[in-house]
Amino acid sequence: MPAGAYHVLAVVFLATVVISLSSTMLTIALPSIAADLDATAAGTGWALTAYLLTNTASMLAMGQVADGVDRRRMFLAGLGVFTLTSAALGLVQGVPALVVLRGVQGIGAAMLLCNAVSVLVVVFPGRLLGRAMGVYLAGFSIAQVAGPAAGGLVTATVGWRYLFACSVPICLLTLVWAHRALGRLPQPPRERLRVDVPGNLLAALVLVLVLGAITLAPDRGWVDPWVLGGLAGGLLLLPVLWRVQRLVPHPVLGPVLEADRAFARGLLAGFLVSSPRLGIVVAAGLWFQGLRGTTALEAAGHVTVAAAGLTVGALVADRLARRRGELRTSLAAAAVSVVGLAVLGWAVAGGAAAPRDGAFTVGLLLVGLGTGVFHPLNVSAIMRGVAPERAGSVNAVRVTLQSTSLALATAAALALAVVFVGPEAAESFVSGEPASLSPADVDGIVAGYQVLLGLFAVLVVAGAAVTATAVTATAHPRSRAGDQEGQPR
CATH class of the missing domain: 4.10.860 (DNA Excision Repair, Uvrb; Chain A)
Structure with a gap:
């Protein structure tokens, strides 16, 4: 393993946390932004949407570029774009500028994220990649846990603009550290820049x-x-x-066109098993506010157990895999998620009349743990066999599919939660006004949640079935030189 590998991992982890916090903190501040900029909440909501769209839409292109240029410079450039836009966002005076800058920030994040995993592929060979992936992916979970609380605290004390301003010194520190740490990064042969x-x-x-x-x-x-x-x-x-x-x-979709069956299984399994990860958090937040009548802060307290489970699962995944084997651990993780979804189904069956908050918390924790363990093992298995010079484009395809999966799961959560009630009841539920709901409305919402949880369980079981068909670890077509799995490249 190259010298300074753990410095590289620390830089990638820190950059990931900063980028993820920028979105999770912003969700709690939208009402304050709308009031300050004299805009509707829906209008300021495009600050989140613009970031999501530009980040996802540019990921594939950035992956191709990453394989044809110096990935160190591209990583630093992406972090630089993110830093500059953060500084500018703290000074915006209108919603159009806010939305445009967030869109540019999404592109900068794509430049960084499409390189993050490819950097780790170069530095951590073979089975060591699983350990690095666990730490890297834990960064997203930590941001999900800390983001809403930190965003609420900063917004309530010094104002929403400091959500962006506070990230600037951290980004600058990460830039300096990354310049030094990545300077020792071994460079694989680069393909000619072909976009x-x-x-x-x-x-x-x-x-x-x-x-x-x-x-x-x-x-x-x-x-x-x-x-x-x-x-x-x-x-x-x-x-x-x-x-x-x-x-x-x-x-640009060459990794999919050229994929062998093992690689395709890995992508499909990750798409299916990871889908409840964000949708279940959205659904839980709505449940506690729209049916149980809790405040947003109280709902966040319940929901954070899922993110905590994700974090713990990501950190212990590699250790469990080394003891029990990747396939067995992955299947056990999927089973834990299904059990968690079943517990959630029992919890929602009580409705508002017989609340089962303890069971809801346990269910969220189990879903978080299961997906937290499965995801890094899935990602490391996909990326382990990738030739380093193709890591950027392959990872870009993986991230794009993952983002699409999370978006679809979130949409399913929002739609199915109110599918069996009328528009007035749906609006009361989403607005956190349970007093306006009739007993029939409550029954309809409970039925919607049971359908949603059943759908998520079916997706996880299907993903586990796809994983179980793999006799060997998921792989991607090797480089033409014939890399051997587990060997330094």
Whole structure:
């Protein structure tokens, strides 16, 4: 293992936490931003949406670029863009500037994130990659735990602008540290810079249309023309994208086109098993505020157990895999998630009349632990066999699929929670006004949650079944030189 490997891991971890905190802290501050900038909450909500769309839509292109340039410089450039936009965001005077800067910040984050895993692939060979992935992915969970509380504290004491301003010195410190730590990073052979322009544009358009429609659906409804148009447009473009990918010399979806069955199984399993990770948190927050009548802060206290489980699971995943084997540990983790979903199903069955908050907490913890263990093992298995010079584009495909999975799960949580009640009851529930709900409304919401939890359980079981078909660890086509798994490259 190269000297200074753990310094590289620390830099990647710190950058990940800072980037993730920027979004999780902002969610709690939207009402304050709307009041200060004289805008609607929906308008300021586009600050979150713009980041999501640009980050996801640019990830594939950044992955291709990362394989053809110095990934150290690209990592630093992404962190630099993020730092500059953070400083500017603390000074904005209107919603349009806020949304534009957040969109640019999403691109900077994509430049960094598409390189983060590829950097770890170079530094941590073979089974050591699993340990590094656990630490790296724990950064996202830590941000999910600390973000809402930190955002509420900063907003209530010194104002929402300091959510951005406070990150600037941390980003600068990380930049200096990264410049030194990554300077010793061994550089794999780089491919010639070949960017699939038509493929990237089409893929970005598909993602913007589909994710944009999913983002709008909870507010506008699934039959709104904009929502239906976005979904239809994205789906109609998929065969066009696939045809273009078959024709261009260096397709952006090359890792998928060239994938062997093991690699495809790994991507599909990760897509399925990880889907409840964010959707269940959104659903739990709504449940406690919309049906139990708790405050946002109290609801956050209940929900953080899921994020805490994610963090613990990510940190112990590699140790468990070394003792019990990757496949057995992955299947056991999926089983824990299913048990957690079953416990949640029993908890929601009590409704508001017979609250089972303790069981709800246990269920959230088990789902968090299960997905927390499964995810880093899945990611490290996918990336372990990747030739270092292709790590950027392969990881970009993985992250894009993961982001799409989380967006779909979140949309499912918002839609199914109120699928069996009328629009007035749905609005009361989402607004946190349980006194306006009739007993029939409560029964409808409980039924919606049971359908949602059942759907998530089916997805996890399907993902476990896909994982169980793997006789060996998930792999990607090796470099033409014939890398051997587990050997330094």
